Amino acid sequence: MVTFKEVGDTMSYTIYDLAKDADVSVSTVSRVLNKSGPVKESTKQKILKVMKEKNYKPNVYARALNNIGLKTIGVVVSDIANPFFAEVIKGLDTIAREHEYNLVLCSTSNNPETERKELTLLLEKQIEGLIIIGSRPTDDPNREFLLKISHDFPVVLINSYIRGGDKMYSILVDEKKATYDACQHLIDRGYERIFLLGDPAWATTLKKLDALKDCLSDNHLPYEDEQFIGTYYSYTAGKPAVNELINKYNKERFAIFCCSDMIALGALRELKAMNISVPSQVAVVGYSNTPVSGLTSPSLTTVDQRMNELGEKGMLLFIDILKGKKPKHRKTYCDYELVIRETT
Amino acid sequence: MVTFKEVGDTMSYTIYDLAKDADVSVSTVSRVLNKSGPVKESTKQKILKVMKEKNYKPNVYARALNNIGLKTIGVVVSDIANPFFAEVIKGLDTIAREHEYNLVLCSTSNNPETERKELTLLLEKQIEGLIIIGSRPTDDPNREFLLKISHDFPVVLINSYIRGGDKMYSILVDEKKATYDACQHLIDRGYERIFLLGDPAWATTLKKLDALKDCLSDNHLPYEDEQFIGTYYSYTAGKPAVNELINKYNKERFAIFCCSDMIALGALRELKAMNISVPSQVAVVGYSNTPVSGLTSPSLTTVDQRMNELGEKGMLLFIDILKGKKPKHRKTYCDYELVIRETT
DNA sequence: ATGAAAGCGCTAACAC
DNA sequence: GTGTTAGCGCTTTCAT
Numbered sequence: 001m002v003t004f005k006e007v008g009d010t011m012s013y014t015i016y017d018l019a020k021d022a023d024v025s026v027s028t029v030s031r032v033l034n035k036s037g038p039v040k041e042s043t044k045q046k047i048l049k050v051m052k053e054k055n056y057k058p059n060v061y062a063r064a065l066n067n068i069g070l071k072t073i074g075v076v077v078s079d080i081a082n083p084f085f086a087e088v089i090k091g092l093d094t095i096a097r098e099h100e101y102n103l104v105l106c107s108t109s110n111n112p113e114t115e116r117k118e119l120t121l122l123l124e125k126q127i128e129g130l131i132i133i134g135s136r137p138t139d140d141p142n143r144e145f146l147l148k149i150s151h152d153f154p155v156v157l158i159n160s161y162i163r164g165g166d167k168m169y170s171i172l173v174d175e176k177k178a179t180y181d182a183c184q185h186l187i188d189r190g191y192e193r194i195f196l197l198g199d200p201a202w203a204t205t206l207k208k209l210d211a212l213k214d215c216l217s218d219n220h221l222p223y224e225d226e227q228f229i230g231t232y233y234s235y236t237a238g239k240p241a242v243n244e245l246i247n248k249y250n251k252e253r254f255a256i257f258c259c260s261d262m263i264a265l266g267a268l269r270e271l272k273a274m275n276i277s278v279p280s281q282v283a284v285v286g287y288s289n290t291p292v293s294g295l296t297s298p299s300l301t302t303v304d305q306r307m308n309e310l311g312e313k314g315m316l317l318f319i320d321i322l323k324g325k326k327p328k329h330r331k332t333y334c335d336y337e338l339v340i341r342e343t344t
Numbered sequence: 345m346v347t348f349k350e351v352g353d354t355m356s357y358t359i360y361d362l363a364k365d366a367d368v369s370v371s372t373v374s375r376v377l378n379k380s381g382p383v384k385e386s387t388k389q390k391i392l393k394v395m396k397e398k399n400y401k402p403n404v405y406a407r408a409l410n411n412i413g414l415k416t417i418g419v420v421v422s423d424i425a426n427p428f429f430a431e432v433i434k435g436l437d438t439i440a441r442e443h444e445y446n447l448v449l450c451s452t453s454n455n456p457e458t459e460r461k462e463l464t465l466l467l468e469k470q471i472e473g474l475i476i477i478g479s480r481p482t483d484d485p486n487r488e489f490l491l492k493i494s495h496d497f498p499v500v501l502i503n504s505y506i507r508g509g510d511k512m513y514s515i516l517v518d519e520k521k522a523t524y525d526a527c528q529h530l531i532d533r534g535y536e537r538i539f540l541l542g543d544p545a546w547a548t549t550l551k552k553l554d555a556l557k558d559c560l561s562d563n564h565l566p567y568e569d570e571q572f573i574g575t576y577y578s579y580t581a582g583k584p585a586v587n588e589l590i591n592k593y594n595k596e597r598f599a600i601f602c603c604s605d606m607i608a609l610g611a612l613r614e615l616k617a618m619n620i621s622v623p624s625q626v627a628v629v630g631y632s633n634t635p636v637s638g639l640t641s642p643s644l645t646t647v648d649q650r651m652n653e654l655g656e657k658g659m660l661l662f663i664d665i666l667k668g669k670k671p672k673h674r675k676t677y678c679d680y681e682l683v684i685r686e687t688t
Numbered sequence: 689a690t691g692a693a694a695g696c697g698c699t700a701a702c703a704c
Numbered sequence: 705g706t707g708t709t710a711g712c713g714c715t716t717t718c719a720t
Contacts, residue, residue: 012697015698025706025708026697027699027700027706027707027708028706028707029698030700031705031706033699034699037700037706038705038706039706040705057467059409059697059698060468060469061409061414061696061698062697062698062699062712063697063699064405064698064712065405065406065698065711065713066697066698066699066711067699068698070405070469072469075449080434081430081431081433081635083427086424086430087425089449090424090425093424093449093450093451097450097451097458097462102449102450102466102469103448103449103450104446104447104448105419105433105437105446105449106437106441106446106447107441114441118441121444121446122446124401124402124404125404126404235636235639265639266639268641269640273641291425292579292609295579295609295610295612295613295640296641297612297613297616297617297641356713358714359713359714359715360713368691369691369692370691370692370714370715371691371715372689372690373714374715375689375690377715378715380716381689381690384689384690387689387690402713402714403712403714405714406712406713406715407714407715408696408714409695409696409697409713409714409715410696410715412714412715
């Protein structure tokens with residue numbers, strides 16, 4: 001199959017060769033390899049020496065066969081190209097590397113069936129566990145499946161939560177609170193009519209909508225159904241939504257809370273194209289603080305979810321679990337920060 | 345170690361159990377599993393039936409021990425959070441999934457030593473080969489190492505090229521040509537003084553600088569050393585560079601060619617902050633066409649490298665190699681496109 | 689067409 | 705402290 005190997009592949013140097021060269025038995029070698037038993041210091045040194053010389057690398061698959069973890073963790077994400085997720089992965093990777101773990105990446109394109117397939121594929125590879133990034137769909141078709149998986153493998157959810165998975169742990173941001181804060185900020189700035197743009201297919205959107213309603217109500221402001229505008233979750237989704245809004249509310253002053261920076265960026269662009277003044281007529285708030293959101297002009301007010309931190313904490317938690325520690329709480333909240341910039 | 349497994353882990357259903365249940369021998373089962381020999385249709389069906397029923401999954405590690413590929417490919421990238429790379433990975437992943445391959449991801453933080461470590465770690469995991477994304481440093485400290493690796497493993501380079509690696513294959517964009525085109529476009533628009541912002545630590549930057557020089561020369565325009573401005577490769581790198589330029593060339597009309605959209609976005613932002621009119625006084629060109637570059641205002645003229653395509657083609661090439669096909673050329677060029685928007 | 693048995697490289701009892 | 709050996713789950717000759 002792999003023709004390339006045929007060429008240069010000197011048959012690999014196994015633990016037997018090493019044992020022979022060091023004039024000991026394989027078990028002794030294995031002992032120093034795994035620190036799994038007493039070995040006389042001198043023989044240990046002898047073995048170590050030969051190990052260096054011959055550049056011996058244990059075959060991880062043979063080890064895996066003996067139920068030694070492979071130091072590989074499955075990571076499932078809906079879309080790698082989403083800067084939000086990319087940052088999370090970066091955080092995961094940073095910590096993983098420190099602990100000599102590798103990540104096996106799967107992207108599901110937001111398709112539950114693909115997710116299922118990928119998950120199955122992943123599990124066959126004896127990864128040590130699973131980290132799943134991102135909000136779950138409103139009516140998660142893979143909920144049961146994930147619950148089942150979590151019975152056998154440690155599962156950590158980043159920025160989502162699944163009911164009933166008493167063996168699943170979540171790292172998340174209190175999105176409801178964050179959204180509430182952002183809305184309050186808008187109200188404080190004098191915007192009384194706030195529209196929320198987001199994809200209703202995601203549980204998180206609904207949570208944010210709740211926050212908006214709460215905030216409005218707490219401020220004795222009305223909420224009407226038309227204040228929620230369903231969009232896709234993409235860079236282009238903002239445009240039609242803004243068009244619709246401007247056509248409808250022409251000269252009125254209002255604010256737009258976007259459930260993601262991607263949507264906000266598109267909205268912002270369209271507002272400028274339509275020559276609407278931001279923020280004096282229309283205010284815009286994004287969500288995620290992706291790197292670029294500070295570079296637009298006007299720069300975007302947004303909720304910083306500390307994505308990197310989310311990833312890092314997630315991996316730390318995961319490794320703890322792997323080590324046998326049982327976390328006290330199933331949810332760990334991370335801080336967020338409302339980054340106020342020029343669009344509000 | 346993995347305490348979780350202790351709980352639900354019913355001892356796995358092996359090929360032996362399957363053989364017993366289907367009333368055949370393991371070798372027969374193995375044959376149908378790998379289509380590696382003749383099996384009577386009826387027994388085959390019998391085996392397949394039990395396989396479904398018991399939901400048998402072969403242990404990939406046992407197979408790996410027998411030199412069956414693990415269907416896992418190592419991917420090395422300097423920074424996952426870079427949208428350029430993220431898009432490439434997405435492309436890789438799309439094709440990989442179609443062929444039931446998984447990606448093991450490593451990020452090196454642009455650190456050659458980290459890269460070396462990660463590479464070593466990766467190779468131990470009997471991945472079937474390596475895909476390395478992104479430009480190599482000007483004086484690549486890992487060149488030899490990679491050459492050695494490529495002797496034993498298929499290696500595909502995305503957007504870079506390494507001399508002498510007769511077993512390494514590259515998918516790339518003709519950056520010199522692309523840059524030349526962009527510069528010519530600037531000249532056509534009437535900008536005669538073009539500055540190039542980029543990180544001299546990367547081979548690609550030098551290539552682009554060459555293109556600028558060539559283009560200038562072909563247009564009988566002078567080039568002076570100060571037209572190259574060394575920057576880091578980040579969102580923030582554009583700011584100081586722009587400051588410097590504006591201070592120096594105050595009211596003159598000039599153009600900035602940025603070796604990445606990230607740099608360009610930062611530059612653009614700073615120009616607006618300094619109230620410099622774009623493009624009438626200063627033109628800006630980016631490189632990569634990251635998704636956001638169309639959403640800034642003014643929107644960014646940039647070179648679209650078709651990152652997704654780069655990834656997809658790379659993976660296709662890789663899989664071909666895995667199948668034993670020997671590509672004719674060591675370099676495969678992908679198309680690019682100069683996307684002219686509002687900054688020029 | 690099918691089965692028996694010898695490995696693949698390593699770990700982990702169990703002996704000494 | 706060290707060696708012997710029986711697996712781990714699968715593939716692959718080699719017989720039949």
